[in-house]
Amino acid sequence: MSLLLRHALLLDPATGEYTEADLRCADGRVAETGPGLSAPDGTRVIDLAGAVVVPGLIDAHVHVTAATADLGGLTSWSPSYVAAHSARIMGGMLDRGFTTVRDASGADYGLSDAQAEGLIRGPRLLFCGRALSQTGGHGDSRARGTRVHDDHPCCAGLGRVADGVDAVRAAARDELRKGAHHIKVMASGGVASPTDRIDSTQYSMEELRAIVDEAEAANRYVAAHAYTARAVNRALEAGVRSIEHGNLLDDRSVELFLEHDAYLVPTLVTYWSLKEEGVAHGLPEPSWRKVDAVLGAGLAALERAAVGGVRLVYGSDLLGGMHRHQNQEFRLRGEVQKPLDVLRAATVNAAELLGMTGEIGTLAEGAHADLLVLDGDPLADLGVLADPGHIRHVIQAGAVVS
Incomplete structure (x- = not known):
């Protein structure tokens, strides 16, 4: 099964940087990211029109x-x-x-x-x-x-x-x-x-x-x-x-x-x-x-x-x-931490603790294709993560599940 997210704004929580690119999932993993990716036969394609994508x-x-x-x-x-x-x-x-x-x-x-x-x-x-x-x-x-x-x-x-x-x-x-x-x-x-x-x-x-x-x-x-x-x-x-x-x-x-x-x-x-x-x-x-x-x-x-x-x-x-x-934990931590630091706690830092660095908490190629598509910028407003209503899609193992 393959899924292609077009025109995404990919957020790397390790660096805090955004990249405009496509992201393709295959066999439950992130297969590739980059501009203008091709869609193999049978691939489901979703045009995100610039929506933010973060790791699950x-x-x-x-x-x-x-x-x-x-x-x-x-x-x-x-x-x-x-x-x-x-x-x-x-x-x-x-x-x-x-x-x-x-x-x-x-x-x-x-x-x-x-x-x-x-x-x-x-x-x-x-x-x-x-x-x-x-x-x-x-x-x-x-x-x-x-x-x-x-x-x-x-x-x-x-x-x-x-x-x-x-x-x-x-x-x-x-x-x-x-x-x-x-x-x-x-x-x-x-x-x-x-x-x-x-x-x-x-x-x-x-x-x-x-x-x-x-x-x-x-x-x-x-x-x-x-x-x-x-x-x-x-x-x-x-x-x-x-x-x-x-x-x-x-x-x-x-x-x-x-x-x-x-x-x-x-x-x-x-x-x-x-x-x-x-x-x-x-x-x-x-x-x-x-x-x-x-x-x-x-x-x-x-x-x-x-x-x-x-x-x-x-x-x-x-x-x-x-x-x-x-999700309210995001809002509470935001009282004393920057949004990026709170997001890191729920992605890269957590992956390190769990012994799964490179597998989860990242959009890197080869990682599990667990992703969120958000309506809004979580680095500008932690409410985007604190309110699940801002989650447009939950993607698990490369499939849209919510």
């Missing part, structure tokens, strides 16, 4: 199985029911322009395979399986009165509890056995967990290092949920590759990001949406009261990291009915 967007922190903000209650749902919700959630992400996503706990190889085989509409799905959590950590969904932890075998659960060096090694190896693209670890307290504090650190340094060792042995990496500077810095010192959230990081954190060549994945939009709509979408009241501890600090942390030269990656972390706000 990448969201590096999603939860495609999180059909409710009540993550503890999610574990009791039928696996088939969760899968049906996940298919709907993933289809919505694709329509919003996200052609690749990294799931930060919950999704498994079944959903990834189903998408790759065309059984469900959605972005390419890179998964970690279940996040590793200590007892009473951010991935432990038990209320105080519950003694037994049910490591539910289906895709509905987001976390698995493992304590001690031997246990975390075994848990990491098990997720890698099931095909995890990365390992997720809970290195601090969180909003949606019932029994921990936001300002707690979680896992010993020995446990964190053991998890990193296992991931590196499999040529994979570790992503760590962490809010406070203390938690962020411990995770970076242990060798974690990406910090998720990081709302309360400090200047030492910035130094450690640079020293360890690590990435920060802020998720500003989730706190805004949890504050406004969380309870309506199932977030328990005690968790809703935790939101204020991180809501106001996120933008300042993003600015501190950006000024310090930390590599930033796009993430949304939305739950339940709040997934529809996924």
Whole structure:
């Protein structure tokens, strides 16, 4: 199958430069770009009349199985029911322009395979399986009165509890056995967990290092949920590759990001949406009261990291009915960053983190033909990306899918 986009304005997010050219897709890849390209027999031709083309967007922190903000209650749902919700959630992400996503706990190889085989509409799905959590950590969904932890075998659960060096090694190896693209670890307290504090650190340094060792042995990496500077810095010192959230990081954190060549994945939009709509979408009241501890600090942390030269990656972390706000992260980041830098976070920087440089997040020849055709210039107005209504076409693997 071949697709030719004529008279496009191609935006290279790596350089910020526009090129007036045609772009041809064949066999799911970008075959060639340049002026006046010929159309082989059977090629679908679309005249864009100067519309902007950017690479398909990448969201590096999603939860495609999180059909409710009540993550503890999610574990009791039928696996088939969760899968049906996940298919709907993933289809919505694709329509919003996200052609690749990294799931930060919950999704498994079944959903990834189903998408790759065309059984469900959605972005390419890179998964970690279940996040590793200590007892009473951010991935432990038990209320105080519950003694037994049910490591539910289906895709509905987001976390698995493992304590001690031997246990975390075994848990990491098990997720890698099931095909995890990365390992997720809970290195601090969180909003949606019932029994921990936001300002707690979680896992010993020995446990964190053991998890990193296992991931590196499999040529994979570790992503760590962490809010406070203390938690962020411990995770970076242990060798974690990406910090998720990081709302309360400090200047030492910035130094450690640079020293360890690590990435920060802020998720500003989730706190805004949890504050406004969380309870309506199932977030328990005690968790809703935790939101204020991180809501106001996120933008300042993003600015501190950006000024310090930390590599930033796009993430949304939305739950339940709040997934529809996924693109609003562009607008929030635009308060402290230039539009090109925000676009890079959702393209070239994200591709680097995911280990797919040259494959996604670029319009280069040979890359996956995942593209967006936009009505407007995203470098002049981030609202073009923040409002999916400006997306004229979503192209995935060289086919118009939305």
